[in-house]
Amino acid sequence: MQHFPTPDEWRDWLRENGGRFLLYARQQTRSEQDAEDVLQDSLVESWQRAGGRPNDALIYATIRRRAIDLARSVDRRAVREEIHGAPEISCFCPDVEQRDTQRLLEDAVKSLPPNYREVVSLKVWGGLTFQEIAGVTGVPLNTAASRYRYAIEELRTNLKGVLL
């Protein structure tokens, strides 16, 4: 039987999980507006498809699919926005004590190849297993795990002397 969230349940769920879903949506889209549109559509669709509270893997997979669909349909607009440049938005809670380190780390993550960055995001902030990541991204399990390892190694190289 389909379960629809009460207003409180929905608000609490958004407050608890919305940030990490938005983070992933931002990584998958080319503008903040697109990220917000994709996020809204994906959250609602996931709840309806699951018939209740969806698991995280379903939500991430839905965000990914909708972002790809949107990119195909609005390619010209996205290119125009890229030319003019989107405003820089930090995707993480500011940490006063570690502000500089955090900024470096965030920049280093942004500079990763997109498929590496995606796996890091799903693993670290999405809390997914490699099996689930493989399902979301449509790659074999070993590929998902390898991308994660390569990403960590690349971050280690780029941040040598900063964190280590």
Added chain:
Amino acid sequence: MKDPIENALEKMKPADLPPALMARLTAARPQAPLPATGGVAMLFRRWLLPLVAGACASVATIAFLQKSGDPVPTSLSAALPLPMEHHDYLLTARDVGVVVAPDKRPFRIVEVEWLEQDTVRSSAGGAGIRVETKRREVIPVALDIY
């Protein structure tokens, strides 16, 4: 011992949703669709049910009268009125409202009033008699969606 890079990454918490987006998503909460039969049920209660009930009552009354009544004399049978002409005239058409069917298609509900004009004449001959009856109908009209 955990990798220091992974450790540092995990310390970074994704930012909360911006207030404007939070408000937007809050408003987008998945909700049960409106009772699918709401509009149809109202249509039935207010219009179709009384009409059907009235029609049934008329049929029952006629059937009862035909069974219980005295046999019609042959001389009168010969004088039964025969229909000569029939015309329908549209008197009024009034929008009642719009309902949404269970398959999400909207229908405009229109109440129309007809004047039925029958001309009958006795089979025995003679002048015709004009009988006028007003008839009211409630009809759903599908609305196009673009």
